[in-house]
Amino acid sequence: MEQINKEELALISMNVILHAGNARDYVFQAVDKASNGDFNQADELMKKADDEIVIAHKVQTNTLQQEAEGIEIPYSPLFGHAQDTLMTVKSEMNIMREIIKLYKKI
Numbered sequence: 001m002e003q004i005n006k007e008e009l010a011l012i013s014m015n016v017i018l019h020a021g022n023a024r025d026y027v028f029q030a031v032d033k034a035s036n037g038d039f040n041q042a043d044e045l046m047k048k049a050d051d052e053i054v055i056a057h058k059v060q061t062n063t064l065q066q067e068a069e070g071i072e073i074p075y076s077p078l079f080g081h082a083q084d085t086l087m088t089v090k091s092e093m094n095i096m097r098e099i100i101k102l103y104k105k106i
Contacts, residue, residue, distance in 0.1 A: 003072040004063070009079055012063055016082035019056035020089045023049040027089070027096045034103040042100055049093060056086050 004012075030045035060083060067073045 001070065001072050003074065004066065006074055006076065009063075009074060009076050012059055013076060013078040013082040015059045016056045016079075017085050019052045019059070020082070020086045023052035023056065024089045024092060026052065027093050031096050031099055031103075034100040037103075039100075039104055042103075046093075046097070046100070053086070053090060053093065056089075060086055 026045045026049035030042040030049065033039075033045060034042040063073060063079070073079075
């Protein structure tokens, strides 16, 4: 049976964490801009966050698709952490979108 080795999975995990972390940074910058009334910049930063989260999600999904195709993925706390980070950032993005909408109404 084909298998992803631990080193490759560590690189995959770090890629997810990196791009999800970049997305988180952009989101919080966007909310800061929105709190100061700079909605154009906030929207641009949210677009950058979306781009980063898409990359992270594609990396994760590709890995899960490989497992579904029969490629063995070894257990990795780092990959679990990467998935948790991705999920958390996606949730934060949803909440911050609503906060930015509120700032726009104020």
